[in-house]
Amino acid sequence: MSLLRVAAAIAAKDLRSEIRSRERAPAMLLFAALILLVMHFAVGLDSAAAAALAPGVIQTALLFAGTLGLYRSFAPETESMAIHGLMLAPVDRAAIYFGKVASGAVLLFVVQIPVLAIYEALFSVNLWGVAPVHGILSLGAVLACGSLAFTALGVIVAAICASTSVREVLLPLLLFPLAAPLVIAGVSGLRAVMGGDPIGEAVRFLLFAALALGAVSWMVFEFALEE
């Protein structure tokens, strides 16, 4: 079975589990919404300030929400040690990584849609610039690439942390510094969308980061699993 088909099967399994258990998405959304609410009280109804802060606030909310999701990304595998069943399957073990990245990125992307809606509702800010269709497509591209790059990094870090007893502390300690360039690229991409500027540079950086992280993880994921 090809790596991509196995990864797709694992991603589909993860998403089905999430739809049943609703463990990650509601918590991620609630957490992001709370951050936006706190910002709302801090900034008030100053639309100009809200617009200026939007890229940073949204990316920060998504960083924290995404991390919350990563905490539980290996929970289905570790709860009944189902990871052993996966590791024994006659497939490239890196497929587990790619499956987790796919499901995690989809989840994070889906959570972002209501997060943006909440931001718009709270601050009355136009997030997609002057050309709605082009703006929405650009916004979608930035968020999708950001989700992919963040999850590509987060899953390998979560896998390394999963077997440690201090994973809750270790995950953000390792993840946040490494994720900083991705968050900055996401902020710059969102700012470009809101200003009607080209997003190519941010999207290219995020895609390159996702590919590079995927390639490195492909090589080391099996060792991370065994540990």
Add this chain to the structure above:
Amino acid sequence: MDRVSLRVDAGEVVCLLGPNGAGKTTLIRMAATLARPHAGALRFRGADLRKAGPEIRGRIGFASHASLLYPDLTVAENLRFHARLHVVRRPLGPLLARHGLEAVADVPARHLSRGTAQRAAVARAVLHEPELLLLDEPFSGLDEAAAEAVIELLRDFRARGAGVLVTTHEVERGLSVADRAAVLHRGRLILDDPCAPLEVVRGTYRDAAAGRGPGPLS
């Protein structure tokens, strides 16, 4: 593990006995390629298990005291998922029936009783008809009938020429199906003699469980 040397032949059921902490689970996890030994050799039909690729792993079946099932997926979904990974295309109905799982096929694994989860775990381990079956405490939580079904399954595997390694605390159940028994104590194999009478095996296990095992085999 300390200088353990154990061989499981095709068509043979080997029962590995030992008290808690003897190293049974560590040994069987290494044989299943789930843990990497720091030294020594692990071979499966001549191939180095430490470098085992997907093709070799697909010929091994493993079940442990944890169910290895996804809690939010149903029994049928769990088996279907693993059948897909192992490229098993035959219908799962007979497998469900064989393990008495038809009635719980649509029940999420989270809601299964301990014994039923164990039956589902064994069904998952054998769905691809492995050549080497590794079962870590397969009788744990099973009632008499379910334990008998597992023993019957082991006999089937032996008849089909598969090698089976079973670890258990349940000496009599293990010995009832084993062709050979070995006793592990504090990471060392203290008995592995195909000619050893059952009384000697029982006595060695009892001594090991009481913390007064004999010296290791040289």
